Amino acid sequence: MKVIGVTELPTGYAHSTNTAFICIVTKEELMKVADKARYYEERERFAFPKVGDDYPIAEGHDFRNELLAATKAMTEAYTKFAAVAPLAARFAGIVAEKEGEQS
Structure with missing residues (x-):
């Protein structure tokens, strides 16, 4: 312009x-x-x-609000993931350990 x-x-x-x-x-x-x-x-x-x-x-089109909404959604998803990450890591460790015992 x-x-x-x-x-x-x-x-x-x-x-x-x-x-x-x-x-x-x-x-x-x-x-x-x-x-x-x-x-x-x-x-x-x-x-x-x-x-x-x-x-x-x-x-x-309101790109600013679209970006803000996407950023907020990513932040919320990360917060939820961070809350369960330790449990998921322990579960993965248990599964890996069981796989090692079966070999």
């Missing part, structure tokens, strides 16, 4: 504006924001906006 201009938009509140950017955005960048850049089928079905269309970029 390349910023080519800056402007102010009214917010609806008295004496308040919102800074807005005029940008050039490539189709690949727009597809990534919409989470449609991974698979050929998604890329082919992506409806590109036309001149004058409003595109709710703030409603794009």
Whole structure:
């Protein structure tokens, strides 16, 4: 994305504006924001906006929350594994010991 201009938009509140950017955005960048850049089928079905269309970029795919959820799930899984790891190691030792006796 390349910023080519800056402007102010009214917010609806008295004496308040919102800074807005005029940008050039490539189709690949727009597809990534919409989470449609991974698979050929998604890329082919992506409806590109036309001149004058409003595109709710703030409603794009939320990668941050997806990463946070994945990290939380990994942490929870590790915590559960760490709780049973000593028991699993003892069990593996017993099985190995029994296998050694049978040889």
